[in-house]
Amino acid sequence: MAESKDDPDARARVSRLLAVAALGSAVLVLIVSFIQGPPDSIPAVALGWPLLLYLERAALVAGVIMGIGGTADRLLRGDAVQGFSAPGGPGVQVAEQTAETAEQAAEADEAIKDALDEGLREIDERVSRLEGRE
Secondary structure (H helix, E strand, O other), X not given: OOOOOOOHHXXXXXXXXXXXXXXXXXXXXXXXXXXXXXXOOOOHHHOOOHHHHHXXXXXXXXXXXXXXXXXXXXXXXXXXXXXXXXXXXOOXXXXXXXXXHHHHHHHHHHHHHHHHHHHHHHHHHHHHHHHHHO
16 A cells, blocks of 8 residues: 555554654663763763753754654655755754645756757757868
8 A cells, every 4th residue: 555645644654653762762872871971071961960961862853753754755755855954943844745846847857858958959050060160
């Protein structure tokens, strides 16, 4: 059974898988952090508290998995990326491709192909004229 790109069940399934992977990775990072113990100098961002550092590490890993996984899922479904923003912004903007947009892209592609064919014909004519002079 083929899934459509807008299948809400498929999107929900991917979201659940990403959430489970992010949660599992965060737990794994916490376990590894507790096993390793606190570093000799705790970064200022952790406010001098090792447990906060461990939680920050876990949140960072979970956020990266959700962000990259979600973006990859959208790209694999055929959505086009419009742009990226700096931290604190809206993140990755993904364009929803409509039938009208796809039709416009096909028309632009055809126009480019026609212009290229015309340019190649002109070059071929010029080469033929030059070969005839020799």
